[in-house]
Amino acid sequence: MKKILVTGGCGYIGSHTIVDLLQNGYDVISVDNNSRSTPSILEGVERITGKKVKNYCIDLCNIADTRNLFKENRDIIGVIHFAAYKSVGESVGNPLMYFNNNIGSLLNILTCCSEFNVDTFVFSSSCTVYGNPEQSPVTEETPIKMAESPYGNTKQMSEEIIQQIVKGNNLQAILLRYFNPVGAHPSNEIGEVPIGKPANLVPAITQTAIGKLSQMQVYGNDYPTRDGSCIRDYIHVSDIAHAHTLALNYLIDKRNKTQCDIFNLGTGNGYTVLEVIKTFEKISKQPLNYIVSGRRTGDVIAIYANNEKSQRLLGWKPQYSLEDMMQTAWNWELKLKEGKN
Ligand code: WQD
Numbered sequence: 001m002k003k004i005l006v007t008g009g010c011g012y013i014g015s016h017t018i019v020d021l022l023q024n025g026y027d028v029i030s031v032d033n034n035s036r037s038t039p040s041i042l043e044g045v046e047r048i049t050g051k052k053v054k055n056y057c058i059d060l061c062n063i064a065d066t067r068n069l070f071k072e073n074r075d076i077i078g079v080i081h082f083a084a085y086k087s088v089g090e091s092v093g094n095p096l097m098y099f100n101n102n103i104g105s106l107l108n109i110l111t112c113c114s115e116f117n118v119d120t121f122v123f124s125s126s127c128t129v130y131g132n133p134e135q136s137p138v139t140e141e142t143p144i145k146m147a148e149s150p151y152g153n154t155k156q157m158s159e160e161i162i163q164q165i166v167k168g169n170n171l172q173a174i175l176l177r178y179f180n181p182v183g184a185h186p187s188n189e190i191g192e193v194p195i196g197k198p199a200n201l202v203p204a205i206t207q208t209a210i211g212k213l214s215q216m217q218v219y220g221n222d223y224p225t226r227d228g229s230c231i232r233d234y235i236h237v238s239d240i241a242h243a244h245t246l247a248l249n250y251l252i253d254k255r256n257k258t259q260c261d262i263f264n265l266g267t268g269n270g271y272t273v274l275e276v277i278k279t280f281e282k283i284s285k286q287p288l289n290y291i292v293s294g295r296r297t298g299d300v301i302a303i304y305a306n307n308e309k310s311q312r313l314l315g316w317k318p319q320y321s322l323e324d325m326m327q328t329a330w331n332w333e334l335k336l337k338e339g340k341n
Contacts, residue, residue, distance in 0.1 A: 266305025
């Protein structure tokens, strides 16, 4: 069996990716210090797949512990690296914590890949590297812009580090630039478990709808868009997950033409904040309690993907509609309320 190490495997996208990997014939181990996640999510993975996944609860910023993990698992053939802090807002207040954690852990993983001859590497990147693009859809060749936050900076720096590292050895890497991952696994056994008040739109919507939040704010309706609210490319987390399996297959089958390839993971459709809310109201059959407030600093006006390269080279085709995204997110919020997650 092809054994893959998934870092951040107890996280939102990590856990969904583990499900897809297991369902596509890979063997998986997870490493996650559970500082921002809970190992119980792997019980949900087991309920879906019937397979137990071992999680190594260590800090990837500790090189000795990271090295020991590789020593214990010399049959690892590839790494998917999710583990990182990912809150834009938090990063503004704690830049050093973000640079130490996100870059430190990446460097340790890359060091161990080199020492243990693991040459297949998939990295969790983000459309945030494009900043505020002149126009959308953005392709992988759209120029990178100065990040709007230390979080975005760590994604840009990580991409540059990986692009440099591959030059020196036989590492084959793929950078996956996610647009806005939302929703939950259709089985409703796993989903996003935000810590504290959610910063992202869809958990803010579902928590308001379920009553955890009394009201949500739409951060501005005076943008130069069709209804004044910002435009994003929302993509179902299970579509994102499957792209990781396809990216591994692409590298393992040696179909890659360069040592470090970049792919956009978005549907190619942009929706405004108000359109997402309307879609949610339609599927939940209840009005959402929101007000329009001022703009949020650092928000990009509009961004959505050109995903032609991912479709052509990875054979990736997003399956879930915006309604599916809202429905699965709502189903998951309802389950969280029952306390059965
Ligand atoms: C989307 C839109 C908000 C909350 C961030 C990261 C990105 C990725 C996804 C990790 C914006 C509006 C939001 C609310 C609102 N994360 N909004 N009220 O900022 O596009 O991307 O998360 O990879 O890297 O930058 O996502 O969901 O926070 O915001 O009006 O309560 O929803 O203003 O227009 P964002 P988001």
